[in-house]
Amino acid sequence: MNERQIQQVRRFNRIVTQHVGALEESYLQRGRPLGQARLLHEFGPDGVEVRALRERLKLDSGYVSRLLRSLQAQGLVTTLSRTGDGRVRHVVLTAKGRAERETYDALSDELAASFLVPLEPAQRERLVNAMAEVERLLRAGGVELRLERPDSAAARACLNQYFQELAERFESGFNPARSNPAGDEDMTPPAGFFIVAWLDGQPVGCGALKRGDGATGEIKRMWTSPTARGLGIARKVLRALEEKARESGLARLRLETNRSLTEAQALYRQEGYREVAPFNREPYAHHWFEKQL
Template sequence: MNSELTAAVRRFNRTVTQRVGALDDEYMARGRPLAQARLLWEIGPYGAEVGALRARLGLDSGHLSRLLRALEGDGLVTVRPTGPAGGDGRVREAVLTDAGRAEWAELDERSDEFARSILEPLTARRRERLVAAMAEVERLLMASMVEIEKCPPGDRRARACVRAYARDVARRFDDGFDPALSSPVHDEDLVPPAGVFLLATLRSEPVGCGAVKLHRDAPAEIKRVWVADTVRGLGVGRRILSELERHAAERGWRTVRLDTNRRLTEAIAMYRSAGYREIEPYNTERYAHHWFEKHLAP
């Protein structure tokens, strides 16, 4: 990789952590231990499950527990079992009290004030330019935070993606989408060695998926490539696709193919630009209008 690029990133990191990182903490703290302030902020006005907080803040279970006790002691937070009905009785939920909500609002205000303090010394034009550049950085940084990894297709987050995929295409296809009419995909075909299911996550939230079926004595078949709106246009689909191809190639397949609906125009464009070429139908999928194929380098 070009060392000028990495040097630019390093300069950015340095300036930004100085300006944004350090000061942000100060604005947050308000005479309270920083960890407590962060926790209070993270609980937010609608509350949050203790486990989720642990994951988001990356805290040790004991440490988090003690922080919650401290906030409870200050009357800012109450911790209670999640919804009396139904839910898992082990899981607990932290909710802000009225005082806690007031404190949270104060933090919110300070966060705004901090943002203003960054913009304030600039002229209106420079403000616009800064905000535009920040949005660009944020968006691309987000793209680079997306992680793609193998995942069992039965996983909760995998299921959520597949459901989102079905909802999406149902909305977009001319004649809706009834999974029962489409050729079925079975979980067992998407676990090695029969296939692979990939999950794309952003801060461990699912934001995309894709799968490949490694048919015996036939080209590998790519299925269910889906990307959430929030990260569309950031190259995540392309990355999933090339990961799937890599898996197929590593396991010895020399060709992959896939079918798709005429309404999925960006997907079709992506397949073409990724080196796929259109072929004759190789199946009778109810919702397919185009069939593509790509040869893989060994």
């Protein structure tokens, strides 16, 4: 990281806030304070619980209550106690509220369009691509790896999605019972490790290392959530697992993969894994890889 990079980031921050700041003005044009307007965006199709609102926006409970009452007075929301719990209030948008939110949405669209309109088609495409890249890399910066127990809620969530994705992508479907097992105990220290990647408080990827009994470890359960692909998460997880392997004194890592998982194969090759002859009878595998640490 150098001075040039820092200065570029600062220039970027300056110009982008100038541009994006216009959104607040345009929201205010609707004659409603920003606090209220922001609230409208938090409603799902089934509404929200007040406590969820409070937590998501990190606002004082009294403040939220007051904001909701203003919205209610304007006929934009109605409050009801839907859940079994009589303490929590459920708030839903009325038809008028939904219309109002649409309007704010249209204002956001307008602002976005105003960035694109003055440009020529080729420039527009360049802008959008550059924005996607910035978005990706800013998000990537928020990724955090944590060692978790394989039976933790986060790990379970990842594994379920992983298995489901395998079932969809493998030509033959996927049945965990037919595959070589990697039990929880194999992925729990010191026998192995299970790493979960977190983004915005959500688990978005995982990977496991099974140490085995010799100098060769196995990489298992490498997965990244579709919502977080392109952020380099799998690579980060893989490198962290390799680090763990080195710490554990392993000399070599192995893994096998299915031919339909092409991104994974590309990653392994980039990271220095060489394809080798099959070293096990995993029925779902088509490629076997190995790397000397």
